[in-house]
Amino acid sequence: MRAVVLTKFGKSDKAFQIQERDIPVPENHEICVKAEAFGLNFADVMARQGLYDDCPALPAVIGYEVVGRVHAIGKDVKDFEIGQRVVSLTRFGGYAEYAVADARAAILIPDEMDYCVAAALATQYATAYYCSAYTTQLHEGEHVLIQAAAGGVGTALVQMAKNKGCIVYGTASSQKKLDYLKELGVDYPINYKDTDFEEFINKTSGKKAIDVAFDSIGGNSVKKARRLLANGTGRIICYGAASMSGKRKSIPRLLKLVFGFGFLPSVELLLKSQGITGVNMLQIADNRPEALKVCMQEVSKMVVEGKLKPTVGGKFSIDELAEAHDFLGNRQSIGKVAVHW
Ligand SMILES: NC(=O)c1ccc[n+]([C@@H]2O[C@H](COP(=O)([O-])OP(=O)(O)OC[C@H]3O[C@@H](n4cnc5c(N)ncnc54)[C@H](OP(=O)(O)O)[C@@H]3O)[C@@H](O)[C@H]2O)c1
Structure with missing residues (x-):
């Protein structure tokens, strides 16, 4: 079979070899899937840049999800049959024509489901569901801040928050993305390249207006979210550090990121009745695979019922993998990006 191997860190056109x-x-406990397509995730961009600690040692086949048909089944797997169409979360190994996955991290999908829509479910929608419906709950009328809201996880979070009747503040870096957020139903799209989101929210909704902040940027962005957080209900879900992207890894940069997050004594959280939660879906996959399965099944059900609608951001052929990586890494993409064989 063909596999796309990450052989060195760096530019997208030099980093991979088939x-x-x-x-x-x-x-x-696993299934092997013959893939028609695989999804791209921002973690892949970070891995290619040498900024992703969980990335296996090079040479490595990265990739978090494949869409395709079950090709082979482990002897303990009862819920799948050969030939069924699935999307599955791969713990790396997704950039290949065949990939294995824990059967608990795979779900059946209809034949007619677009492969890019299906690819959005395993990582981005499951992550958004875990962050907004599993580790915490959203309630009607809550004010919710979503960073990088036009991205894959961001789009999913916006749809989930709007389904719950929340008031959503969504940040993004271009007018095109802001227009998209408006269409998605974001109440306050904010271009965080030219507008300080903290000042904007303070002015628009008053101090301590935010009940829930979803942060994928990391560092100072979390510190600002903390200052916006309501007493009594405030919680922050940290699930990424995109601000590190494109920068060379160095001790001073890591320290800046770590200090940017700030330090919060537990007693302050207790007194203010607030919470901060970190989410790493690899930890969930390793330690709570049944939670991952619930998340994947729930989002799949909601997509089939029309309650969630993943946005097809970009479809690329395998020969265009470098372009696909740049499209995602250079902040051009909206929604999900996937690559087909
Ligand atoms: N913890 C977990 O288990 C988990 C799981 C899935 C994803 N994630 C994280 O969730 C985030 C979203 O993932 P995704 O796959 O859906 O990607 P995505 O949101 O589609 O793409 C990443 C977005 O991050 C924003 N961004 C902010 N600073 C950036 C920078 N310096 N360079 C490039 N982009 C920057 C860009 O949006 P703007 O142009 O609008 O700023 C970009 O489009 C990522 O940070 C990812 O690592 C975490």
Whole structure:
């Protein structure tokens, strides 16, 4: 089979090589999927840039999700049959024609579901669901701040928050993305390149207006969100550090990021009745695979029912992988980006 191997960190057109590999054999609890497509995630961009600590040692086949048909089944797997169409979360290995996945991290999908829509479910929509409906709950009328709201996870969070009747503040870096956010129903689209989102929210809705902040930027963005947080209800879900992207990894930069987050004594959270939660879906996949399955099943159900609508941001062929990476990494993409074989 063909696999796209990350052989060195750096520019998208030099980092990957297509190599022949053996088709992987599933362990007892796994399935092997013959992929028609795989999804791109921002973590892939960070991995290519050498900024992603969870990335396996090079040479590595990265990739978090594949869409395709079940090709082989481990002996303990009861809920899948060969030939069924699935999307599955791969713990790396997704950039390949065949990939193995824990059967608990795979869901059946209808034949007619667009592969890019399906690819959005395993990582981006499951992450958004875990952040907004599993680790915490959103309530009608709550004021919710979503960073990088036009992205894959961002779009999912906006749809989930609007479904709950929340008032949504969504940040993005261009007018095109702001127009998209308006269409999605974001009440306050904010261009955080030219507008300080903290000042904007303070002016628009008053101090301590935010009940829930979803942060994928990291560093100072979290510190600002903390200052906006309502007493009694305020919670921040930190799930990314996109602000590190494009920068060389160095101790001073890491320290800036860490200090940017700020330090918050637990007693302050207690006194203000606030919470801060970190989310890393790899930890959920490793330690709570049944939670991941619930998240994937719930989002799949809501997509089939029309309650969630993943946005197809970009479809690329395997020969255009470098372009796909740049499209996502250079902040041009809206919604989901996927690559087909
Ligand atoms: N913790 C987890 O388990 C988990 C799981 C999935 C995703 N994530 C994180 O969630 C975030 C969204 O992931 P995604 O795959 O859906 O990606 P995405 O949101 O589609 O793309 C990333 C977005 O981040 C924004 N961004 C902010 N600073 C940036 C910078 N310096 N360079 C490039 N982009 C920057 C850009 O939006 P603007 O142009 O609008 O700023 C960009 O479009 C990422 O930070 C990712 O690492 C975490």
